[in-house]
Amino acid sequence: MTRGTLAVDRLMTALGGLLLAALGVLGILWWAGRLGSAPAPIDLSGIRWLPKQQWWPWALGAAGVLLALLGLRWLLSHLPRRGVTHLSLPGSGPEGRLVVSTGPVVDAAATTLANAPGVRSAHGRIDHDRGQLVVHLDATIERGAQLETVASVADAVTAEMRSALERDDLTARVQLRTAGRNRPAPRVY
Template sequence: MRRGVVVLDRLIGTIVALVLVALGGLAIAWRYGELPGLGDRIEVYAPADPTGTEWWPWATGTAGVVLVMLGLWWLVRHLPRRVGGRFSLPGGDRSGRLSADAHAAVGAAAATLAQRPEIRDGSGRVVADRGELVAELQCTVEPSADLQDVHTTVSRVVTDLSRVIGLPNLRYRVLLRVARADKTAVQPRVS
């Protein structure tokens, strides 16, 4: 997610929260008679019915389209961006560029993790999240796996990946899912 989207989400959330707290406080103060000048009842007058006018369908249609477009824009801005896989590395000479394919390196790291008996499968990708590059590894772990062994294995692979890619600003995220049942466990058959 981009940093601007996070700031916008927090700002809108804060404004909505403050408005709701203020309305709740006003309702409680009115209920207990702490607001001078207000009676025991609130009278609400209905405005004229605009739905019969000629402009109403156009106004509601336009507002609906604008709200749908804003909602779609908001959802798209929350999707993590997959970034280009090739990154320039320091140390290239005048005759050419030295570059690394980070997607291939992250995929190879995930495949290395998947070769371990306690890890069932793995995948990886490089995304831009909150303005930073993140190498994301996703693995499914066997339920009987020793988490300390998994941690040691993942730490070693991430260290190797960091050395291979060589980007100082690359962050890492490892997502572990636990499988429902061991793939080596024999499931009893019901006849």
């Protein structure tokens, strides 16, 4: 999900909440007779002709289709997005295009990080985030892991990725999670 989708969700939720709160307050004030000159019974005779018009079913159908399309668009915007799968390498030009698949590079980096002392597992992906190319490496570490060692391996891995992808603009984000409990040490018989 993108930041734009989250912003739209939050804005629409806030507007919907404010609208419902305002309607609730107006309903209570109308019921209590505190709206001044507002009529106690609501007179709908001015719009009773509307459903009898020939165009009314078509207008309702068009509005329903529009709302269904907007709802579908909203649902699709919440699907998990895939990361960057291919990158153009420097040297691409009118004569040809040099492309690298990012999957094997990210998998190799995650494997190297996972083989570091104190790291249980690691995985990663590359995304575009606010116009920047970002590699996300997520690692689960043991409770007693030496953070200096893990950090130095993570630095070396991201430097190797920059070199392999020939991208100086590659930013790295390494997230470490502590394992719930340490794995038991293997027994030697």
